[in-house]
Amino acid sequence: MDALETMDSLMLAGERFGSAMHVGVLLILSPPIDADPEGYVDRLYRDSLITHQKVDPRLRRHPHRGADTGGIWVWREVGEIDLREHVHRVTLTPGSGPSDLWELVPELHGGRLDMSIPLWTSYLIDGLPDGRFALYIKIHHTVIDGVGGLRMISESLSTDPNRRSLPPFYADKGTGQPKPAGERRLRLPSPFAAVRAVADAAAAGLDLTRRVAAAELANLVGAMVTDSVVAPFEAPHTRFNAKLGPRRAAAGTSLDRGRIRAVQDAAGVTSNDVVTALIAGVPLR
Numbered sequence: 001m002d003a004l005e006t007m008d009s010l011m012l013a014g015e016r017f018g019s020a021m022h023v024g025v026l027l028i029l030s031p032p033i034d035a036d037p038e039g040y041v042d043r044l045y046r047d048s049l050i051t052h053q054k055v056d057p058r059l060r061r062h063p064h065r066g067a068d069t070g071g072i073w074v075w076r077e078v079g080e081i082d083l084r085e086h087v088h089r090v091t092l093t094p095g096s097g098p099s100d101l102w103e104l105v106p107e108l109h110g111g112r113l114d115m116s117i118p119l120w121t122s123y124l125i126d127g128l129p130d131g132r133f134a135l136y137i138k139i140h141h142t143v144i145d146g147v148g149g150l151r152m153i154s155e156s157l158s159t160d161p162n163r164r165s166l167p168p169f170y171a172d173k174g175t176g177q178p179k180p181a182g183e184r185r186l187r188l189p190s191p192f193a194a195v196r197a198v199a200d201a202a203a204a205g206l207d208l209t210r211r212v213a214a215a216e217l218a219n220l221v222g223a224m225v226t227d228s229v230v231a232p233f234e235a236p237h238t239r240f241n242a243k244l245g246p247r248r249a250a251a252g253t254s255l256d257r258g259r260i261r262a263v264q265d266a267a268g269v270t271s272n273d274v275v276t277a278l279i280a281g282v283p284l285r
Contacts, residue, residue, distance in 0.1 A: 004063060004073040008142040012063055012073055012115075019244060020112045022119070023146060025153065026105055026252070027135045028128070032161055041126040041133050045089045048124070053171040055081050056152070058143055062118050078118060085117055086170070092127030098252070101125065101134060106248040108136055119143050120170070137169065238280040 004012070011021045031040040057077075064076040090108075092100050104125065113119045119140035126133040139149060156169040167173060255278075263274050 002075050004075060004142065008063075009073045011142055012065075015112075019246075021142070022109075022113055022138050022140045023149065024105070024109045024136060024138045025149065026250075027137075027153070028101075028132060028252075029135065030130070030132050032164070037131045040131075041089075041124055045087070045124050048087050048168055049083050051083075051168060051171070053167050055083075055170050056172045059086075059118050059120055059139075059170050063115055063142065081118065083170075086121050088121065088123045090123050090125045092125065094127070096127050097129060101128065102250045102252065105136060105250040109138060109248050109250070110246065113138065113140055122170075 003009075015021050031037065036043075060081055061075045061077045063073050065071060065073045090104065092104070108123055113121065120143060121138050123136045124133065125136060128134065137149075137153070144152065152173075153169045155173055156166050156171070158166055260271055260274050263269075264271050267273075
């Protein structure tokens, strides 16, 4: 059993009193031109349950904490994973459109992941216009970050319509292999481990406090010397600085990558900054 990283333990502890720490991604897809429009998603779902490929090691373990671990969070590996607990099938009612999908996704995203099994789940959703279907994936942030998750998914996709044998996103592609048995460290829980975990958490909290304080000081100085930085507590109201409740909402649109790149280059920011600003309500001109 390997102990969780300090920040991962803090996320799990904070989740008991705050918002869930999982992330989600939605893919809207079209079946191949020569596919049977009535049975393609059914076959895709059946194949995903009977795959003989090994599941990624990161998706074969779940967090555990108890008397046997000295009160610290550790990863517990699952010997045989039941894909029926992680791969689900949903069909929209006849006549459904994109708005119905946007209503469904928050419902799927709102539920917390079961910590007694690996912290991920997915849904194949059909019933969209023109034979399209969707794949919604929900995974806990302690399992993988956003960049790693997108890489995991992209390795199962191709722009070549003739490539039909790509592995599912949860298959082991060799990027998340655990260490060989001789190199693994078995971290046995002890009172000293529990004390060390608390000390690490406190240190991480202090480091975070220092970073936040430094960032606020930089913002304050920036607000005094330039109009491009807003002073603390004077930021305009957006959906990001309102009180966060348990309900979620989803919406989607298509944006030209060239326009995002143009704003990114003009403002000297990242593409994530541009997308975040758009979600916050800043118009793209």
